[in-house]
Amino acid sequence: MGLRIAVVGSGAIGGYYGARLGYGGSDVHFLMRGDLTQVREKGLYVRGRGENFRVAKVNCYNSTKEIGPCDLILIAVKAISNADLVDLIPPLLHERTMLLTLQNGLGNEEFLAAHFGAERVLGGLCFICLSRISRTEIECYDYGHIVIGEYGRKPGERIHAIASQFSACGIKCGIAEDLALERWRKLVWNIPFNGLSILAGGLDTAAILADEALHRVTLGLMNEVIDAANKCGHALESAAALEQIKRTGNMSAYKPATLLDWRAGKPLEVEAIWGEPLRRAAAAGANTPKLEMVYALLKALDAKRAQPEKETSR
Amino acid sequence: MGLRIAVVGSGAIGGYYGARLGYGGSDVHFLMRGDLTQVREKGLYVRGRGENFRVAKVNCYNSTKEIGPCDLILIAVKAISNADLVDLIPPLLHERTMLLTLQNGLGNEEFLAAHFGAERVLGGLCFICLSRISRTEIECYDYGHIVIGEYGRKPGERIHAIASQFSACGIKCGIAEDLALERWRKLVWNIPFNGLSILAGGLDTAAILADEALHRVTLGLMNEVIDAANKCGHALESAAALEQIKRTGNMSAYKPATLLDWRAGKPLEVEAIWGEPLRRAAAAGANTPKLEMVYALLKALDAKRAQPEKETSR
Numbered sequence: 001m002g003l004r005i006a007v008v009g010s011g012a013i014g015g016y017y018g019a020r021l022g023y024g025g026s027d028v029h030f031l032m033r034g035d036l037t038q039v040r041e042k043g044l045y046v047r048g049r050g051e052n053f054r055v056a057k058v059n060c061y062n063s064t065k066e067i068g069p070c071d072l073i074l075i076a077v078k079a080i081s082n083a084d085l086v087d088l089i090p091p092l093l094h095e096r097t098m099l100l101t102l103q104n105g106l107g108n109e110e111f112l113a114a115h116f117g118a119e120r121v122l123g124g125l126c127f128i129c130l131s132r133i134s135r136t137e138i139e140c141y142d143y144g145h146i147v148i149g150e151y152g153r154k155p156g157e158r159i160h161a162i163a164s165q166f167s168a169c170g171i172k173c174g175i176a177e178d179l180a181l182e183r184w185r186k187l188v189w190n191i192p193f194n195g196l197s198i199l200a201g202g203l204d205t206a207a208i209l210a211d212e213a214l215h216r217v218t219l220g221l222m223n224e225v226i227d228a229a230n231k232c233g234h235a236l237e238s239a240a241a242l243e244q245i246k247r248t249g250n251m252s253a254y255k256p257a258t259l260l261d262w263r264a265g266k267p268l269e270v271e272a273i274w275g276e277p278l279r280r281a282a283a284a285g286a287n288t289p290k291l292e293m294v295y296a297l298l299k300a301l302d303a304k305r306a307q308p309e310k311e312t313s314r
Numbered sequence: 315m316g317l318r319i320a321v322v323g324s325g326a327i328g329g330y331y332g333a334r335l336g337y338g339g340s341d342v343h344f345l346m347r348g349d350l351t352q353v354r355e356k357g358l359y360v361r362g363r364g365e366n367f368r369v370a371k372v373n374c375y376n377s378t379k380e381i382g383p384c385d386l387i388l389i390a391v392k393a394i395s396n397a398d399l400v401d402l403i404p405p406l407l408h409e410r411t412m413l414l415t416l417q418n419g420l421g422n423e424e425f426l427a428a429h430f431g432a433e434r435v436l437g438g439l440c441f442i443c444l445s446r447i448s449r450t451e452i453e454c455y456d457y458g459h460i461v462i463g464e465y466g467r468k469p470g471e472r473i474h475a476i477a478s479q480f481s482a483c484g485i486k487c488g489i490a491e492d493l494a495l496e497r498w499r500k501l502v503w504n505i506p507f508n509g510l511s512i513l514a515g516g517l518d519t520a521a522i523l524a525d526e527a528l529h530r531v532t533l534g535l536m537n538e539v540i541d542a543a544n545k546c547g548h549a550l551e552s553a554a555a556l557e558q559i560k561r562t563g564n565m566s567a568y569k570p571a572t573l574l575d576w577r578a579g580k581p582l583e584v585e586a587i588w589g590e591p592l593r594r595a596a597a598a599g600a601n602t603p604k605l606e607m608v609y610a611l612l613k614a615l616d617a618k619r620a621q622p623e624k625e626t627s628r
Contacts, residue, residue, distance in 0.1 A: 196611070199513060199611050200610075200611055200614035200615060200618070201614065201615045201618045201619075202618070203614060203618070211610070211613075211614055211617075213606070213609060213610035213613055213614070214610045214611075214614055216606065216610070217606060217607050217610045217611075220603060220606065220607075289534060289603040289604050290603050290604065290606075290607050292527070292530065292531060292534065292604075293531050293534075293604050293607050293608075294607075295527060296514075296525070296527035296528045296530070296531045297510070297513050297514055297528075297531075299525075299527055300514035300515065300517060300525055300527070300528055301514060301515045303525075304514070304515045304516070304517070305515075
């Protein structure tokens with residue numbers, strides 16, 4: 001059905017959307033490494049809130065050469081592995097192949113545009129809570145949706161075609177008129193909650209909002225991000241902060257994916273979620289003292305874990 | 315010799331100054347709890363940089379009633395235990411007993427003044443790096459000095475008498491013309507380095523300054539503290555930030571006492587070092603976004619350790 005699709009980065013996000021598309025009848029091909037043998041043998045299971053299905057036959061490969069040219073590539077590797085895409089993507093391209101990055105934060109569309117041409121690039125924002133609980137199982141904690149848009153252009157026919165195919169496969173899919181604005185809007189949530197949950201020692205959203213001082217810091221960070229977005233030319237309304245706090249307060253207590261990743265020993269996407277927004281804010285003359293501190297602390301924690309200190313004995 | 319002295323809080327700081335005074339011939343009496351038997355038996359050893367002595371006979375007691383009235387009380391309990399002082403201090407008082415708090419941060423003089431009368435209260439700032447390495451041993455990592463002053467008054471005769479006795483016992487002792495100003499000056503260092511060393515996962519001063527982003531955050535915090543001090547009426551010069559960064563860069567890599575305490579599982583003096591300065595800054599209309607965040611994060615970490623979360627399984 002429809003577009004021939006490749007999934008590069010088959011973690012929770014890539015695995016979920018690929019499985020949903022495949023289960024819905026799309027022609028999907030996964031690049032896999034460590035999970036390849038088991039997924040070939042057992043398929044992919046998706047379970048949890050609003051989900052319970054199995055894709056018995058998963059097309060998976062350990063190189064993109066075996067997959068060959070596709071119409072659409074879902075990119076769901078961690079942003080810190082973007083450099084790998086330079087070699088992984090070319091075998092998947094034909095003249096009109098579209099690259100849809102489902103990655104978090106800022107800078108991913110720019111990376112793809114620089115290497116493969118801006119005209120191919122699309123972006124998606126995933127509002128969903130998933131976890132890869134084993135090589136062949138994905139757990140869905142909260143039913144969500146995806147919003148897709150064009151990089152630096154208004155959405156047109158091809159975005160509508162993708163959205164139709166997603167919807168037909170059971171993926172609730174919206175279309176962003178202004179992808180960059182929506183990226184900033186998502187950061188209004190991710191920058192405080194993903195950062196503070198780690199820095200405060202593993203707090204969920206409810207614990208952060210229940211703590212008066214952290215609640216205030218959350219709001220302060222949100223306002224910094226909104227101000228930075230506006231100074232960068234994205235008309236993000238100031239009410240977004242209180243709206244997102246209210247919405248989060250109405251959700252059940254939630255541990256951000258970044259916290260779960262951090263606890264699982266995985267590196268943080270420090271630059272995409274905090275570093276790049278901070279640099280753009282600074283370049284636009286925005287004052288973001290709290291963002292500056294969150295970035296510096298997470299970067300140090302991440303670097304320290306990558307290279308544990310040599311304790312000086314004294 | 316001179317003043318009859320009681321030491322309340324015989325950790326590293328109380329133990330060190332008490333031992334130095336006793337070794338120099340002062341009439342010193344320690345309140346002790348868990349360490350009492352061993353210190354009575356073995357005495358107190360002070361070792362390390364520029365120090366190597368033993369006080370064989372230490373006057374120690376497990377109640378202040380046994381000590382009875384003294385001329386000077388050195389107060390070196392953690393600020394979080396201040397409430398205990400309400401019962402501990404009265405048996406030590408005669409009409410002119412002086413209370414010298416060697417505690418960190420803001421609010422300790424005020425606490426003592428509220429309970430025992432402002433006219434008794436003095437404050438001391440300890441610039442020294444010590445660790446209680448066993449019940450009977452104190453290690454000195456860096457030779458330092460102490461600065462003492464009157465609470466809310468200019469220093470007079472009694473401060474000079476104390477300084478003389480300290481000096482005679484080998485304690486390098488300066489006199490603060492303006493104790494409150496010096497407390498804020500010390501916070502210019504403690505607020506960033508004590509806080510960031512913990513929040514960044516255990517970094518020493520050299521590692522903090524070597525990290526470009528953390529270096530900038532350190533300077534930002536220092537400038538916030540200086541601005542707050544000035545708005546609170548203390549004429550702290552703006553050059554203090556760069557001076558302290560330069561001085562710290564010239565020291566050998568140093569893990570702040572707060573970090574060592576934190577690693578040893580002890581609670582943080584969150585309110586004295588970060589909370590009270592933040593509240594005074596806010597009341598005076600100072601803008602301290604980074605201090606607000608350091609405070610909120612440390613408070614959350616400290617509270618979380620005191621009461622570990624009940625993990626929700628899902």
